Amino acid sequence: MKGAEREMRKPLERQFRIVSNFACLNLLNTELMQHGRRIDLLSDFSDLVAWLRAVGVLSNSEAREAETRWTGTAEGESAFAAAIGLRAALRTFAERLAQGKPVSDATVDVINSVLASRPSHRRLVRDGQAFRTRLVPQAAKAIHLLAPVAESAADLLEHGESSLIKSCENPSCVLYFYDTTKNRSRRWCSMEVCGSRIKAATYYRRKRASQAKAATTTPVRAAKRPD
Ligand SMILES: [Zn+2]
Numbered sequence: 711m712k713g714a715e716r717e718m719r720k721p722l723e724r725q726f727r728i729v730s731n732f733a734c735l736n737l738l739n740t741e742l743m744q745h746g747r748r749i750d751l752l753s754d755f756s757d758l759v760a761w762l763r764a765v766g767v768l769s770n771s772e773a774r775e776a777e778t779r780w781t782g783t784a785e786g787e788s789a790f791a792a793a794i795g796l797r798a799a800l801r802t803f804a805e806r807l808a809q810g811k812p813v814s815d816a817t818v819d820v821i822n823s824v825l826a827s828r829p830s831h832r833r834l835v836r837d838g839q840a841f842r843t844r845l846v847p848q849a850a851k852a853i854h855l856l857a858p859v860a861e862s863a864a865d866l867l868e869h870g871e872s873s874l875i876k877s878c879e880n881p882s883c884v885l886y887f888y889d890t891t892k893n894r895s896r897r898w899c900s901m902e903v904c905g906s907r908i909k910a911a912t913y914y915r916r917k918r919a920s921q922a923k924a925a926t927t928t929p930v931r932a933a934k935r936p937d
Pocket of ligand 1 (some may be wrong): 878880898900903
């Protein structure tokens with residue numbers, strides 16, 4: 711979807727569904743259902759940068775810099791292709807974990823190859839009277855932009871609980887999220903979008919059913935009523 715067609719619709723940034731704290735799950739959620747059709751919000755490197763900014767991986771100035779540097783270049787295109795490959799691997803990853811199945815070695819390899827693409831070094835920084843070290847990434851190539859997404863998948867596997875990766879319960883929604891509610895009761899990608907839609911559908915279904923019941927039972931009752 712390009713240019714004029716997109717301008718007719720909501721801005722891309724407002725279509726992104728940021729429904730999880732994990733960038734890896736939000737990346738696979740760039741494929742979603744709209745008006746009963748499956749659509750892909752990422753069509754080129756520029757869309758990828760917009761998503762990285764929307765999800766907080768890049769600041770506004772870093773996003774502008776990445777756009778200027780790599781849009782329309784072979785390097786930008788290959789980073790975009792890597793993002794689409796990572797997204798496909800993450801979809802399998804989320805689907806399997808949500809079904810209680812183990813993550814495949816192929817998925818681990820894809821995550822590792824993105825992790826390995828970015829060099830970084832530790833820097834010693836003052837923290838009040840104390841010191842701590844911080845990992846400083848070097849975003850020297852377009853592919854490095856994806857490293858934080860692969861890192862979030864690694865964090866999810868290392869520290870997360872796979873049973874909390876859930877797919878939205880709306881049968882016509884394809885989004886995944888990580889349930890951080892206290893009682894592990896989250897059911898929807900978002901209450902506003904899918905939760906209220908399902909609740910409204912259930913309400914109308916019940917209302918229609920009770921109206922239908924009333925329509926069939928009223929004459930019976932009326933016939934029984936003594937005049
Ligand atoms: Zn949903």
